[in-house]
Amino acid sequence: MTGPRARVVVLLAAGGALVGCGDTVTGAATPTTTPAYIQQYANAGAALDTATTTWDTLGQSLVAAGTNTVANEAPINASYAQALQTFGDALLAIQFPATAMNDVHTLVNAAATVRTDLAGVASGAVPTMQFVSDESNLQAAINLVQRDLGVGSSTPIAGA
Secondary structure (H helix, E strand, C coil): CCCCCEEEECCCCCHHHCCCCCCCCCCCCCCCCCHHHHHHHHHHHHHHHHHHHHHHHHHHHHHHHHHCCHHHHHHHHHHHHEEEEEEEEHHHHCCCCCCHHHHHHHHHHHHHHHCCCCCCCCCCCHHHHHHHHHHHHHHHHHHHHHHHHCCCCCCCCCCC
């Protein structure tokens, strides 16, 4: 977007956060097996994290250079929008527990909203305030799913 960059979301690398232990027979620590859906979510999240960081870095460099025009931002936003689409598609392909499915669908819809915003934010067709609000909703949806999966929440990274 021309003007200040909005904050962007980042996911927690869920797979690395899951460590379980407890062997009631011997008392020795035994790692538990991470369910496949958590690792798949972590993989999808890591890919989105990379895309988010790239999008933010490239956008910040345009702002710093004073070249953050609609034409210059369009390919960056389109790339990030594609990453959001890929993330949503990946989530829909994962077999999450039934208790998480409503929140997963909310997350996919929130990512789709941000993706739609990206098409108009640089030109001003989508107000920055709406984009920031939609990103905040995306972050909240990420945290709900991560809570459902027992992997904790993540925090946004901020653009200036």
